[in-house]
Amino acid sequence: MSPITRWYKRGIKLSTFMCGLVFLSSFLILLACLLVSYTNEKNSLEKQTLGLNENHAKDLSRVTNTLLQSMQHSLKSSSSYMMDHLYLSPNLFQDNLDYFHDSTGYFNAVFITDESGFIKMNSPTSLGQAGTYLTTPASKQALAAKKPIISSPYMGKIGKLIILVSHPLFTNKGQYKGMLGGVLYLQEDNRLKQILGIDSMSKDKSFFYVVDHAGNIIYHPDASRINQNISHTPIFPALKNSTSGNFKVETSEGSSYLSGYAIVPETDWRIIVQTPAQNIEAYSSHLIQSTMLYLLPIIIILLAFILWLSIQLSSPLTALAEYAKNLAVGKEKKDVPEINKWSYEAKQLHHAIMILEEETREKERQLKIEANVDPLTGLLNRRALQSIASNWSSNQYEYAVVMLDIDHFKSVNDTYGHPMGDEVLKMMARILRSQARLEDLVFRYGGEEFAILLYDTNQNEAMEIAERIRQTTEIFPTPIGKFITISLGISLDKQSDEQYEEIFKRADEALYKAKQEGRNCTRLIL
Numbered sequence: 001m002s003p004i005t006r007w008y009k010r011g012i013k014l015s016t017f018m019c020g021l022v023f024l025s026s027f028l029i030l031l032a033c034l035l036v037s038y039t040n041e042k043n044s045l046e047k048q049t050l051g052l053n054e055n056h057a058k059d060l061s062r063v064t065n066t067l068l069q070s071m072q073h074s075l076k077s078s079s080s081y082m083m084d085h086l087y088l089s090p091n092l093f094q095d096n097l098d099y100f101h102d103s104t105g106y107f108n109a110v111f112i113t114d115e116s117g118f119i120k121m122n123s124p125t126s127l128g129q130a131g132t133y134l135t136t137p138a139s140k141q142a143l144a145a146k147k148p149i150i151s152s153p154y155m156g157k158i159g160k161l162i163i164l165v166s167h168p169l170f171t172n173k174g175q176y177k178g179m180l181g182g183v184l185y186l187q188e189d190n191r192l193k194q195i196l197g198i199d200s201m202s203k204d205k206s207f208f209y210v211v212d213h214a215g216n217i218i219y220h221p222d223a224s225r226i227n228q229n230i231s232h233t234p235i236f237p238a239l240k241n242s243t244s245g246n247f248k249v250e251t252s253e254g255s256s257y258l259s260g261y262a263i264v265p266e267t268d269w270r271i272i273v274q275t276p277a278q279n280i281e282a283y284s285s286h287l288i289q290s291t292m293l294y295l296l297p298i299i300i301i302l303l304a305f306i307l308w309l310s311i312q313l314s315s316p317l318t319a320l321a322e323y324a325k326n327l328a329v330g331k332e333k334k335d336v337p338e339i340n341k342w343s344y345e346a347k348q349l350h351h352a353i354m355i356l357e358e359e360t361r362e363k364e365r366q367l368k369i370e371a372n373v374d375p376l377t378g379l380l381n382r383r384a385l386q387s388i389a390s391n392w393s394s395n396q397y398e399y400a401v402v403m404l405d406i407d408h409f410k411s412v413n414d415t416y417g418h419p420m421g422d423e424v425l426k427m428m429a430r431i432l433r434s435q436a437r438l439e440d441l442v443f444r445y446g447g448e449e450f451a452i453l454l455y456d457t458n459q460n461e462a463m464e465i466a467e468r469i470r471q472t473t474e475i476f477p478t479p480i481g482k483f484i485t486i487s488l489g490i491s492l493d494k495q496s497d498e499q500y501e502e503i504f505k506r507a508d509e510a511l512y513k514a515k516q517e518g519r520n521c522t523r524l525i526l
Contacts, residue, residue, distance in 0.1 A: 033295070034288050041287045045280045046258060050246035053206075053260030053273040058244055060196070060208060060271045061262040067195055068165070068266045071106045071182060072148050075167035079180045082112070083171055090121070098123045106191045107165070107182035114178040117143050127158065139181070142166040146176055150267045152212050153186055153227050161186045161227050163218065186218060186226050193219065206275040211239070213268040235259065239270045248277065374444040376422055377429035385443040385451055386500075392453070393493065393500035400462040401507040402452040404469070404488040407519040409448035416480050421448075423479040428486075431476055435469045451507075459524065462490050466522045474520065485520035487511060492526060 078100045088096070101110045101123040111122035117134040134140065138151035142164060151164040163184040169177040184190050196210065196219045210219040215231030230236050235249050244262040251257065256277035261270050372384040380388075392399050406412075406428060413421040425448065432442045432450060441453045452469075454462050466488045474485050489511030493503050510525040517523065 034291060037287055037291055038284050042280055042284045045284065046248070046277075049258045049275050049280065050248070050260055053258060053275055054244055054246040054262065055260070057208065057260045057262035057271045057273045060273070061244075061264050063195060064192075064210070064269070064271065065264050065266045067192060068150065068264070071104075071165050071191075072150075072167065072266075074100075074104050074106060075165060075180055075182055076148070079167045079169050082180065083169055083177070086171075094121050094123070094125070097121055098125075108185040108188060108190050109183040111181050111183070112169070112178065113143070113181070115143070115176050116178075118178075120178075129158070138162075138164050139166075142179060142181065152214055153216050153218055156183070160188070163192075187223055204275070204279050206273070206279070208271055208273040210264075211236075211270050211272070218269060235272070239272070249274075377426055377444050379429050379432070379442050379444045379450070381443065382445055385441075385445065385453070388441060388453065389500040389504070392455075393497065393503075396495075398456050398493060400454040400457045400459075400490060400492045401503050402454060402462065402466050402469075402488055402490050403445065403504070403507040403511045404450050404452075404466075404486050405511060405515070406448040407485045407487055407515075409484075412480060412484070420480055424484065427476070427478060428473070431473055432469065435472055436465070440465075451504075457492075459492060459526070462492065463522065463524060466490055470520065470522055487514040487519045488522040489514055490522065490524045494526075 082093070082096065085093075085096070097110060097112065101107065109122060109124065109127055111129060112120045113134060114120060117139065119129050119132050119134065122129045134143065135157055136154055138154045142149045142151065146168045148167050149164070151162075151166075153161055153163055156162040163186060164181055165184065166179045166181040168179050171177060184192055186193075196208075207221050209217055209221070209225070211217050211230060215229045215236050217225050217228045217230065220226055220228075235247075238245065238247050238249075239261055243265075244260075246258070246260040249257050249259050257274040258277055258280070259272055259274045261272045263270055372380060372387075374381045389401070406424070409421065409424070412424055425444075428448075428450065429442070429444070432452065436442050436452055437454075439455045441455075443451045443453070445451045452465075454465060457465070470486055470488055474483055476483070478484055489507045489509065491503050491506035491510055497503055506525045510523045513525070514521050514523040
């Protein structure tokens with residue numbers, strides 16, 4: 001019989017029907033609210049993000065423009081100073097160039113050329129370019145222009161990706177003498193990279209990058225992207241249309257970004273700030289969660305009220321039937337259902353079930369005791385020992401096992417009879433209880449053999465406890481009128497033990513060793 005058929009024949013509870021109806025209605029209302037909220041919030045967040053990215057790009061543009069102006073101003077000031085001090089010796093001139101390079105910190109390197117492009121000196125001198133000629137198109141363009149220039153990225157003759165910031169050198173009479181140049185290595189640390197590198201990649205994977213007027217990437221959080229050209233991509237025409245703006249762009253990899261950009265007036269560079277469009281979905285999901293937090297309490301309260309009402313309307317016999325079913329299949333005891341005093345049949349059935357349950361629970365308690373306790377000594381039995389030891393080993397508790405055996409116990413039974421032998425076993429149980437610690441567990445392992453689990457015990461402590469038990473036993477008065485002795489074997493758990501049986505095997509071997517070596521002694525095998 002299928003579950004649906006069984007459910008149909010059994011019937012639908014009133015409480016189930018009413019709760020299901022309320023839940024379905026609430027779910028449909030909640031779904032409609034969430035869809036409307038999600039759509040509106042997504043559109044609003046997209047517009048807000050586009051505007052924020054554009055404003056961020058404008059802020060970065062102002063900072064970058066100010067930095068570039070400062071670079072050009074420092075070159076201009078230094079150029080004027082150098083032209084006014086042409087009488088200085090080459091060494092002093094080099095010192096001034098080194099001071100300019102080190103004090104401003106703007107450039108990775110600076111150099112001075114004559115009007116033909118011959119490099120007179122450079123700083124740092126370790127570059128070794130002094131005495132050579134400039135050969136790159138960008139440097140030749142700067143010489144020919146005879147005015148301040150910030151170049152596009154190019155590969156220098158030293159094999160590094162460079163931006164050149166230059167200023168012409170003129171005497172007081174207007175005679176052109178060459179230029180003072182500052183070099184920025186785009187893929188190494190410098191002041192421009194320090195300014196742009198601050199928070200260039202945020203936790204939500206928003207980032208910005210910089211391109212020049214030709215579409216060459218000047219700065220990017222991913223250094224491998226520097227000097228790539230994006231003029232062929234759909235984003236570049238939009239960047240050329242105005243000094244600032246925003247748009248949504250799809251990349252060739254299938255990613256979608258919300259972009260804002262702004263121009264750097266000094267160089268015609270564009271700074272683009274981008275946020276993954278998928279962030280908007282995450283933000284919108286946050287609205288869904290917030291809405292649910294507000295609506296769910298109302299729905300829960302409504303469901304609780306309907307559930308309470310349906311329970312009040314349901315028959316008390318149904319509650320008793322459910323309770324009796326749980327009792328029959330052995331489930332844990334739950335709160336006893338309240339019965340209306342005016343229902344005679346329910347009261348009688350309730351009384352009968354309570355009597356039956358009490359009898360059942362009492363039998364269960366007795367069975368559990370019988371299953372885990374030795375009836376003669378009252379100690380835990382071997383079944384309980386195996387269960388507890390397995391639990392301790394699986395939880396990696398540190399413990400020791402003591403196995404002990406009454407020496408020559410067979411002669412006690414043969415000489416004084418089994419009833420007197422049972423009394424000796426009971427006496428042994430009392431000794432073990434009195435000498436063991438509160439945290440230790442004592443077991444009757446079988447026959448005249450006993451076991452003790454010593455919790456959180458080292459080798460010395462285990463030996464001390466075992467010896468105390470042995471010494472107490474050999475002087476303890478016995479029912480048979482003569483003293484008895486015991487042999488003991490000890491072992492401690494190891495991290496290498498895969499099963500708890502391994503520690504018992506070693507303890508049993510230690511016990512056998514004690515018997516072989518004359519009995520009435522304690523032996524340890526680790």
